[in-house]
Amino acid sequence: MIRYTPGVDLWGEPLATLRRIQDEINRTFNEPQAPAAEYPALNIWRGEDAVLVTAEVPGVRMEDMELTVHQNTLTIKGKRAPVATEPDVSFHRRERTFGSFARTIALPFNVDPDRVQACAENGVLTITLPRPEAERPRKIQISKA
Amino acid sequence: MTDVSGTGKGTAERTAESTRAQPVYIPQADIYETKDALFVSLEMPGANPDAISITLDKRVLAVRGRSMQKRPAGFSPVHAEYREGDYERSFTLSEAIDGDRIEASFEDGILDLKLPKAQPAPAKKIGVKHG
Numbered sequence: 001m002i003r004y005t006p007g008v009d010l011w012g013e014p015l016a017t018l019r020r021i022q023d024e025i026n027r028t029f030n031e032p033q034a035p036a037a038e039y040p041a042l043n044i045w046r047g048e049d050a051v052l053v054t055a056e057v058p059g060v061r062m063e064d065m066e067l068t069v070h071q072n073t074l075t076i077k078g079k080r081a082p083v084a085t086e087p088d089v090s091f092h093r094r095e096r097t098f099g100s101f102a103r104t105i106a107l108p109f110n111v112d113p114d115r116v117q118a119c120a121e122n123g124v125l126t127i128t129l130p131r132p133e134a135e136r137p138r139k140i141q142i143s144k145a
Numbered sequence: 146m147t148d149v150s151g152t153g154k155g156t157a158e159r160t161a162e163s164t165r166a167q168p169v170y171i172p173q174a175d176i177y178e179t180k181d182a183l184f185v186s187l188e189m190p191g192a193n194p195d196a197i198s199i200t201l202d203k204r205v206l207a208v209r210g211r212s213m214q215k216r217p218a219g220f221s222p223v224h225a226e227y228r229e230g231d232y233e234r235s236f237t238l239s240e241a242i243d244g245d246r247i248e249a250s251f252e253d254g255i256l257d258l259k260l261p262k263a264q265p266a267p268a269k270k271i272g273v274k275h276g
Binding site: 043045046050054056059060083088089091092094095096097124126 | 174176189192221225227251
């Protein structure tokens with residue numbers, strides 16, 4: 001006798017299965033699955049012709065950041081500077097971290113390094129990485145014989 | 146719980162829940178003091194500077210903000226490590242602050258506050274009546 005695990009029994013409870021899949025999809029977006037073990041924390045968005053990466057980089061100046069793109073990898077490098085203070089200050093709290101960071105991620109597809117754009121606003125870096133023209137999905141017309 | 150290590154913004158544990166189903170983050174802070182002022186820097190990436198509220202009530206300094214994420218049209222999320230949420234943190238100050246002269250600026254996701262210390266009230270001489 002073959003026993004099916006209830007979770008994959010598509011015939012028994014099709015609606016329940018769909019709901020479970022929907023729940024899983026919702027959870028994927030609502031709760032960050034990888035709660036920023038690495039710096040900077042990233043969100044990745046995928047579109048048909050481009051991929052969008054946003055990173056939380058509070059206090060990092062644009063000139064202290066370096067982006068490298070190779071095929072389908074993106075590397076974000078940078079440096080967080082410690083707060084500049086006068087000599088005779090006493091610290092009550094020092095929670096913000098500083099130093100250099102680097103992070104490399106794999107993108108869903110190859111991107112065109114010449115057309116990558118990056119801008120920063122309120123401590124969030126947004127990188128737009130378009131897909132090369134030659135690798136875009138193309139609609140094929142079906143001709144009648 | 147305040148997450149002081151590494152990268153993350155700590156999430157607040159609170160007795161009263163927020164009405165929005167969004168996390169409440171505790172922004173990481175650097176606080177230092179000079180002879181005549183207290184300086185507070187808070188990391189609030191993604192916060193809208195016009196919507197940050199800073200209040201000083203008696204000796205409690207409270208900062209609130211909200212990080213908004215642009216949902217790009219035609220894009221679907223494939224990986225998420227942070228999400229939008231509220232920023233909230235308050236501090237009890239040990240010293241009297243001149244509330245009228247507080248300066249605040251927001252740049253690159255960092256809120257910088259300068260809280261000048263209040264000048265001590267001049268000593269008052271009290272005459273003793275004798276009848």
